[in-house]
Structure formats: C-alpha cells, structure tokens
Amino acid sequence: MKKTRWIALAATLWAAAASAQDAGKYDQRWYVSPSIGGVFADKQDMNSGIAGSISVGRALGRYTGFEIEGNYSSLSVSSLPAEKDYERLTLGANLLQYFANDKADIRPFAIASVNAHSIDFLGESLSGAGVGLGLGSMFQMSPWWDLRFQARYNLDFISQEGIVQDATFYLWDVGLGFRYKFGADPNDSDGDGVPDSLDKCPNTPKGVTVYSDGCPVDTDGDGVPDYLDKCPGTPKGTVVNASGCPADSDGDGVPDELDKCPNTPRGVMVGPDGCPIDSDGDGIPDAYDKCPNTPKGTIVGPDGCPATDSDGDGIPDFMDKCPATPKGVAVGPDGCPLDSDGDGIPDYLDECPRTPPGAKVLPNGCALTGDCRTPRPGEAVDANGCALDKNFILRGVKFEFDSDRLTEPAKLILNEVGETLKAYPAIRVDLEGHTDSVGSDNYNLGLSERRANSVKTYLAGRGIPGSRMNPVGYGETRPIDSNDTEIGREENRRVELKVLE
Incomplete structure (x- = not known):
C-alpha cells in the first residue's frame, strides 16, 4: 500500500x-x-x-x-x-x-x-x-x-x-x-549575448560587437555603428553621412565642415576649400568661364570674357542700366548719370545741382524759387555764387521751321513745365521768345513774339491761368552764343522762362 x-x-x-x-x-x-x-x-x-x-x-x-x-x-x-x-x-x-x-x-x-x-x-x-x-x-x-x-x-x-x-x-x-x-538563447532574439529584456537594440545583425545594452559599438561616437562605419576614426562632433564619413552635401569631395561653398553643382572642379576653381581669378569658375585665361584685373562678363563698355563710362554693359550715357558724364555704380540732388535731372543737365529735397523742378533741374542756378560764363552772381538772373532756358522747346507751331518733343517738355508751374501757384512768369540773326530784325521780333504766345497757349491748355504768364518776344537782340556757327545759332533759337518777383 x-x-x-x-x-x-x-x-x-x-x-x-x-x-x-x-x-x-x-x-x-x-x-x-x-x-x-x-x-x-x-x-x-x-x-x-x-x-x-x-x-x-x-x-x-x-x-x-x-x-x-x-x-x-x-x-x-x-x-x-x-x-x-x-x-x-x-x-x-x-x-x-x-x-x-x-x-x-x-x-x-x-x-x-x-x-x-x-x-x-x-x-x-x-x-x-x-x-x-x-x-x-x-x-x-x-x-x-x-x-x-x-x-x-x-x-x-x-x-x-x-x-x-x-x-x-x-x-x-x-x-x-x-x-x-546548448544553442542560442531564445530570450536573446539577435544572439548578441544581451537578453531581450535588457537589449535596447534587439535586432542587431549576427556577429556584431555590442555594448552591455545590446546596441552596436560606435567607437567614434558619430551615430554610425562600427560595423557600418567606413570612417571609424571620425573626430568627435563631425557631421557624418550614413556610411559614417564626414558629410559632403554637394559631393565635391570636401567635407561640409571644411567646405566654404557647400552647394557647388555636381561635377564642378573645386579647390581644397570646396569652392569652384577659378584659374584666372576673374570671379567666374572655370566650369562656366569661356575665357579662362583672362589677364588679372580685367573686368569680365557673366561668361568670363572681357566685358564691353559701349558708352565708355567705366561700367561694363552687363551692369550698366544706362548704356548710352554721353561721353565724359560722371556715372554711379549702375552706369547711370549722377543726380546729386535727387531731383530726377542728371547733374550734367542740371543747372541747379543743389535743389532742396522734394522741390518740383523745371526740365533744367531748377526750382522756381529758393534754388541756386549755376551761372553761365560772364553772368552776375550773388554772395553764394548763384546766378542773379532768374531766367531759365527751356531747352528742347523747339518749333517747326520758320513757324510758331510746337514740335511734339517740345510739347512733352512743356508738359513738365506745366506741372512745375502748378507746384508754385503764386508765381508769375515771363515767357520769352528768342531767335538767331538770320532774317530781318522786324521779322525775327514778330516770330519770337508768336512763339512766346504759342507756349502760353499750350500751357494754358494744361491748366495754367493765363494771368500768370506774360509772353514777350526779343527777336535776335539777346543772343547767348555766336550767330556765326550753326551750333551757336541753335543755342540762340530758344524759349526762356523768367520768374517775376
């Protein structure tokens, strides 16, 4: 039992x-x-x-x-x-x-x-x-x-x-x-010797050396484990790519941390600093330079070839916003004539280069009051060196041959004159007509009077009260240049606007 x-x-x-x-x-x-x-x-x-x-x-x-x-x-x-x-x-x-x-x-x-x-x-x-x-x-x-x-x-x-x-x-x-x-530990899924309960990297490939937490060894601490790291000795803090080597974003062979030009296009030859090679030092990389042997100091265009300067103002055409500037005119970095007082009239055409800011000016760059006109040779000046005469030549106001009919370009200029007169509603002016010496005195006097009246009529049509304008003809009596040359006679055939006190 x-x-x-x-x-x-x-x-x-x-x-x-x-x-x-x-x-x-x-x-x-x-x-x-x-x-x-x-x-x-x-x-x-x-x-x-x-x-x-x-x-x-x-x-x-x-x-x-x-x-x-x-x-x-x-x-x-x-x-x-x-x-x-x-x-x-x-x-x-x-x-x-x-x-x-x-x-x-x-x-x-x-x-x-x-x-x-x-x-x-x-x-x-x-x-x-x-x-x-x-x-x-x-x-x-x-x-x-x-x-x-x-x-x-x-x-x-x-x-x-x-x-x-x-x-x-x-x-x-x-x-x-x-x-x-016998055999692999079933509680160690990846067989790295670290139990799954302690393994922070439970899917480590077979044979990979791991730390006590089960994660692959990363000797240089760059975030890429040694078994994948093609550059296992990367200095601490270096940004690396997936293979553990210093990152090279543009693939030019220069690591990003040393690359001064990290966005170089693919295939462009670069120097040790990662920037495109520029053999002639003209600022255009060889990859884009059609003239790679340009002498030092030569200004070049975007293609690396010597730049043309059509108007000779020292600003190459590809940078020149005013490529037809007259010879000898001072220009700014953009190739346009200087306008010191910012009134929209370039200095070389401006008879009043120091106009107060914001003042409305005539096409010659002068305000009707409070301005300083540069004196012509022989003119009287005040204590500040400004011309005493308040006459302003309306350059470009021309008429058809032997007629008082305004040309189309003249009308455009008078449009601007009208806007300036509107800006000074209290000022009255004389509109003076002048001719050269060709023809009789009486004929020229009559022609100048008719032309002065044509200017008044046009400006009145632009909204300027007739009471503010007094047309006067002086014929050939007040030349400002010699009547012996065509250029001189052209200067003498003019319309002037005189500010009345």
Whole structure:
C-alpha cells in the first residue's frame, strides 16, 4: 500500500505540473546538468555518503521541464566492512516544476522523480523502482550557464527478498552542480549575448560587437555603428553621412565642415576649400568661364570674357542700366548719370545741382524759387555764387521751321513745365521768345513774339491761368552764343522762362 501511494503521489504531481505549462515562447534548448553532493539514510547505523549525477533535459513549457538522470551514490555502514557498504545506481526521469519563468535570474523548482535502480548491499545485488520528491533552484550565470542546487527525498522499492529484509529504502540526496544549455538563447532574439529584456537594440545583425545594452559599438561616437562605419576614426562632433564619413552635401569631395561653398553643382572642379576653381581669378569658375585665361584685373562678363563698355563710362554693359550715357558724364555704380540732388535731372543737365529735397523742378533741374542756378560764363552772381538772373532756358522747346507751331518733343517738355508751374501757384512768369540773326530784325521780333504766345497757349491748355504768364518776344537782340556757327545759332533759337518777383 505504501509503495502504491508514493507512486500515485508522484504521478499526480507530474500530471499537475504538466498541465501548468503555457503555450508561449520559452527556452526549449537541451541541456546537460552534472552535480556532486551527498546522500543520507534514515537508518541510524548508516552514515552519510557521496553522490553524483548527470541529467540531460529540456523545458516542456515556461514553468515545466523534463530530464533523464543517471545517479550514483554510496553509503557506509558503521558495523559492516567496506565491501558490505550500500551502493546505489539509478536511471530515471525527472519532472521539474519551476516557480519563476525562464527569464528569471533565480528559478526555484520542485522535482518529482521515478527511477529504476540497482543496489549492492550486504553482498547482494538488488533491483527495483523508486520515486522521489524534492526542491531546488537554478541561478542564472549567463544565457548558457546556470548554477544548480537541489535536495530530494527518495523511496527505493526492492523487488527481491534475501539477506536484505527491508522492502523500501528511504534516502536523502543533496547535490550542487551546474547546467549548460546548448544553442542560442531564445530570450536573446539577435544572439548578441544581451537578453531581450535588457537589449535596447534587439535586432542587431549576427556577429556584431555590442555594448552591455545590446546596441552596436560606435567607437567614434558619430551615430554610425562600427560595423557600418567606413570612417571609424571620425573626430568627435563631425557631421557624418550614413556610411559614417564626414558629410559632403554637394559631393565635391570636401567635407561640409571644411567646405566654404557647400552647394557647388555636381561635377564642378573645386579647390581644397570646396569652392569652384577659378584659374584666372576673374570671379567666374572655370566650369562656366569661356575665357579662362583672362589677364588679372580685367573686368569680365557673366561668361568670363572681357566685358564691353559701349558708352565708355567705366561700367561694363552687363551692369550698366544706362548704356548710352554721353561721353565724359560722371556715372554711379549702375552706369547711370549722377543726380546729386535727387531731383530726377542728371547733374550734367542740371543747372541747379543743389535743389532742396522734394522741390518740383523745371526740365533744367531748377526750382522756381529758393534754388541756386549755376551761372553761365560772364553772368552776375550773388554772395553764394548763384546766378542773379532768374531766367531759365527751356531747352528742347523747339518749333517747326520758320513757324510758331510746337514740335511734339517740345510739347512733352512743356508738359513738365506745366506741372512745375502748378507746384508754385503764386508765381508769375515771363515767357520769352528768342531767335538767331538770320532774317530781318522786324521779322525775327514778330516770330519770337508768336512763339512766346504759342507756349502760353499750350500751357494754358494744361491748366495754367493765363494771368500768370506774360509772353514777350526779343527777336535776335539777346543772343547767348555766336550767330556765326550753326551750333551757336541753335543755342540762340530758344524759349526762356523768367520768374517775376
């Protein structure tokens, strides 16, 4: 009955443990587990002895395991000679029920055993079956190695009768050993030696050296792991590309940190500073320079060839906004004539180059009041060097030949004169007509009067009250140049506007 109860108990524990296993992912590696320890018997005359075992097994679930175990133990009996001592050899199976999952560092377990044994005692060889129950614990040392300790109580049932009368032997065995698991750790998905629970980089390729956190080693700290880093000695702080080499955004062979021209187009030859090579130093890279051997100091155009300067003002045509400036006229950086007082009349045409800011001026650049006209040769001046005469020549106001009909260009000029007169509504003016010396005095006097009246009529049509304008003809009596040349006579055929005080 006692034998039957022990077998039933072991079977019940085995079934209960087997039913507790889970279906999740767990460590299913085979292992070998040798141990050495001691054995103790309940009988008073039997001393302690030595025991050793070796097990081969694997997990059946996250909390259960199965082993095949071979065991040898020897007990001395104080009242018997050594050759009569108790020796035990077993081959059996163990079921382990763990109290922690396979990822735990410490895994206590209960063990249930069944065995077939051979016992030599008192000169007889005995055999039978046995069961055992015990407790133990695994201590994880690495993904492959565990330290193992267990204590077990065994019942050996003897099947023969002879000198040995006992049908059952009661033994304790205690063992300390290790367990080695074969193959890759299933709790280490990438096999880098760092358990998944600690692995911050669980998908590291096989064979890659990693840190303790499971991430690939990055010796130069550039963010690219050594196994991918083609430039593993990059200085700290350097911006690198995906291969771990200093970044070169424009692909010119010069790292961005040294590249003074980081946006150089592809294929353009560059110098050590990353900027396009400019052999002749004209500011146009060789890749775009159609004249790559231009002498030093030569102003060139966008194509690298010497720039033309059609008007000779020193500003090349490609930069010149006023490419037809008359020779000798001072110009600004844009190639346009200078306008010192900003009144819209370039200095070379401006008879009043210091007009107050904002003043409305005549086409000659003079305001009707408060301005300073540059004196003509021989004219009287005031203390400030300004001409005393308030007459302003309306240059460009011309008439058809031997007629008082205004030309179209003259009308455009008078349009501007009209706007200036509107800006000074309190000022009255004389409109003076002048001719050259060709023709009789009386004819020229009449022609000049008719022309002065034509100017008044046109300006009145532009909204200027007639009361503000007094037309006067002087004929040929007031020349400002010689009538002996065509140029001089052209100067003398003119209309002047005189401001009345």
